[in-house]
Each structure stands twice: as C-alpha cells, then as structure tokens.
Amino acid sequence: MEKMIYAIVSVTRDTEKLNAFLSGIKGIAGADLYAVCFNEISAVVSDKERATLIADKSSAIEYAEVIELMAAHFTLLPMRFGSVMESSDLISKMLERNYIEIQNNIQKVENKCEFGLKVFCDAEKLHEELRRKSEETANATPRASLEIRNSVYVDYVNKKLKEHKLEELLLNYVDSVIAGISGYVDRLQAVNKFKKMTTALNIIDAVFLLEKDKKDALIHAVGELQNQHASLSFILTGPWPPYNFVDFIVK
Template identity: 50%
Template sequence: MGKLIYTIVSVKNNPEKLTDLLSAMKGVAGENLSAVTVDGISAIVSEIEKGQLVADRQNALLFAGIIENLKQHFTILPMRFGSVADSDETVKMLMVKNYAGFYNNLQNVENKFEFGLKIFCDTEKLKEELGKKLEIDNETSKKPNSETKSSVYREYVNKKLNEHRLEEILLRCLLLK
C-alpha cells in the first residue's frame, strides 16, 4: 500500500481547519485523506494500491477536485497526478529534504491567482492581416539609406524584429478588445 500525494499545503495559520476539511473529503478510490506535516507545511495524501491508480477521467477529475477544494482555503503547491510514495515516513523524508524549496514556493504563490486565456482563431489569416499592417507601418517608418548593404545577418535580424512586432500588434489588438 502506497501514499498518493495530492498537494503541498501551507497550514501555518489554521491546522484545525485542514483537519476538518480533510475529514469531509474522500480521495481516489474512496480512501480517507490525511496530512503529513513538517513545520507548518503539509502533504495531503491518501492510501492507494498500485493497481487502484488508473489514469482515467474520473480519477483525474477527483484528484483535481480535491486540489481545487483545498486551494479555496489554503496556499497550495499541487502535485502531479500519480505521485506515489511508499509510506508516510517516505513522504515526511521528502518534505524534510525539500522543505526550503516548498516553503519558498508557497511564499511566492501566497495570495496570488492564476488565470488562463485561450484564443480560438484562424492563425494563418490573423498572421496575414497583421503582416499587412506591419508592412504598412514599416513602409511609413523607413528612411532611405543607400549606404546600407544587405547581408544574411541583417535579413535574419530584420525577420526576427518583424516577428516580434507581429506579436506586439497581436497583443495590443487583444488588449484593446
């Protein structure tokens, strides 16, 4: 029997709240959740047989749901689905060995929120339109210089500059809408 690790949690302010919350939740395969604590940082674990841990939609959603529920109340560092240790002692050794890193990362993410943004569009058409706009902008800003010689390096730098300008235009367009 192993220990499935869900997340690392900062419980320095309210360990009783964590205990109450864990007693109301069930882990993968219906197992009880528990905390392995080292100096105000806990690893949330449940018992798991190696054969019980199936990477299917139901288990992944359950795993994510536990993390989401804990995130509403504590600062957390989620673990990858399928992170299994042999025992509570092994989890505790992992916590002690990596305590400084866990502590620093928990401090860095405390009171922070993460949002994702997805854009669905025809990328080729968008690049084409932005490329036309970039060409117009370049034409208006170019100054004639007969002394400039073309080279492979200049062409490469100009290509990268144009790609960068395309990205800037895209970001500006997105922020304006």
C-alpha cells in the same frame, strides 16, 4: 502502503482546520484523505492500492478537484498527478529535506491564485492582413537599380525575403499584443509568464499569479483588451491553484 500525494500545505495555525476539512472530502475513487506532517508543513495524501488506481482522464480530474477544493481554503503547492511515494515515513522525510524550498514557494503564492489567458487568431485573416502590409511597405521602398529580372535565383530570394518579413511582422504584432496585456496586468502587480505562437492559431498562452481579490479587475482588463482587438479571441480561465508558479523539483 503507497501514498498518493495531492498537495503540500502550510498550516501554521490551522492544523485542526485542515484535518476537519480533509475529513469532509474524498480523494480519487473515494479514498480517505489525511495529512502527513513535518513541522508546520503537511502533505495531503490518500492510501493507494495499485489495483484501484487507473491513470485515466476522470482520475486526473478527480485529483485536480481535490486540489481545487483545498486551494479555496488553504495556501498550497499543487503536486503533479501521479506523485506516489512508498510510505508516510518517506513523505515526512521528503518534507524535511525540501523544507526551505517548500516554505519559499508557499510564501510566493500566499493569498494568490493563477489565471490562464489564451489568445487565438484567425490565422488566414491575420496572415493576409500582414502580407498586405508587407507588400505596401515593399512597394514604397525604392528598388535597387541593379535588380536582375527573370532570374530563378532572384525569385527564390524574394520569396524567402517575403516569408521572413511576414514572420517578422507576425512576431512584432504578437509582441505588441503582449505589451498591451502586460500594461494591464502590471498595474495589478501580477506575476506573468508568456509563451508566443504555441500553435499557428494560439498566438499567446499566458499565465498570471495575482492576489485573490484582484480577480474582478483582471476580468475587466481582459474585456477591454478584447474590445481593442476585435479580430482576436481572448479566453481567460481560472482561478486555478498556482500550478505554473511552483518552481522546484522535490528531491
């Protein structure tokens, strides 16, 4: 029977603990969970009958909940929703084939958890503020003596230059906010990944991997960052299993 895989767990000394834990929780649609092992690594799976699995939002949430429950007790590598293999035997062979990479990734995330930070801006206000700054800078710069007035071409070039300048100012501003965030999270020895300008409003989308006991320090840091940037909204979520910090593709 096909198996839905939820996560890969390292259980050097905790095999009994894992089995006891899995007997106390259920998978998607109430399916029983169990471990398929190779040496000290195990894949947590449930039997999947094609007819019973509907790939909808609630199934994805149930799947994520199983991973979260396990992450509170074990170091694990979360699988992406929809990871299904034909049999326990094939899963065991997959663990064997990818043993070294699995171990390397487990070491990387041991006793750590992930947090997400989204920074939103009021795009109109921010653009207006930057436009004003840009115009102030332009006015302070002496104009070229050979400037040709009333030319369509010059108007077009000036418009493009203004747009370019505005974009540059926006990116510089976002970089300065990222530098501020990095200053705080580096002190917590967190691994971080930043994405800029994912949408016009979401100017920063960051994820951090840090030791579980540094959670309160991170919350405090985000509070301070919010105080420094009153026109932005900082949204911190977590702790999450380390979804964004598993860097390998299972073969």
